[in-house]
Amino acid sequence: MTDTNISLRDIQAPLKQQYRDDPESAVITLSADGELGAGVACKVSTGQAMAEAGLHPATGGDGTQLxxxxxxxxxxxxxxxxxxxxxxxxxxxxxxxxxxxxxxxxxxxxxxxxxxxxxxxxxxxxxxxxxxxxxxxxxxxxxxxxxxxxxxxxxxxxxxxxxxxxxxxxxxxxx
Missing domain, CATH: 3.30.300.20 (K homology (KH) domain)
Structure with a gap:
């Protein structure tokens, strides 16, 4: 058994019990947010940084955006x-x-x-x-x-x- 195994089980055990006892507490809404950028782009917040998405080169993008x-x-x-x-x-x-x-x-x-x-x-x-x-x-x-x-x-x-x-x-x- 690795240290990761012990710590992961220790971390998840109370969460699993909480979700068994109160199933509604396990329902969480995740979200993603973006802002329309210049041209045909959308800036998406990744939690770590802003990522700018745009058109794929096969649809007219220049490949500089995600x-x-x-x-x-x-x-x-x-x-x-x-x-x-x-x-x-x-x-x-x-x-x-x-x-x-x-x-x-x-x-x-x-x-x-x-x-x-x-x-x-x-x-x-x-x-x-x-x-x-x-x-x-x-x-x-x-x-x-x-x-x-x-x-x-x-x-x-x-x-x-x-x-x-x-x-x-x-x-x-x-x-």
């Missing part, structure tokens, strides 16, 4: 990587390596060139290139399968993409 499609894949990689590490910690496994997400877009849909072309990703692939160890030995196949299954189950961004969360859009005119 693409929101790339940001979605980055969010998936971040969430999947953190979830994999948390699950591995709970299973007392050690993992090292990399996480990658790729997505296929048909920009004809985004640009309104072809009505039959979808707007958005038509396929997303998430992959882990990792070394999974159980002590000094490579992890057994059944432990690896459990790690993957639980990572898929508990990755918030992956589950949101796969489940297509109910969404709404509102425009609030400035006063």
């Amino acid at each position: 693409c929101s499609g790339d940001m979605l894949l980055e969010a998936l990689v971040a969430c999947a990587g953190v979830t994999l590490r948390a699950v591995a910690t709970a299973l007392e496994l050690e993992v090292a390596g990399a996480v990658r997400a790729e997505g296929d877009l048909d920009f004809r849909g985004t640009l309104g060139v072809a009505k039959d072309a979808p707007v958005g990703f038509r396929a997303i692939r998430l992959s882990f290139d990792v070394d999974i160890r159980d002590g000094d030995a490579p992890a057994a196949e059944d432990k690896v399968a459990t790690l993957v299954k639980l990572t898929e189950r508990y990755c918030v961004v992956l589950q949101t993409i796969q489940g297509s969360a109910t969404t709404s859009v509102a425009v609030n005119p400035a006063a």
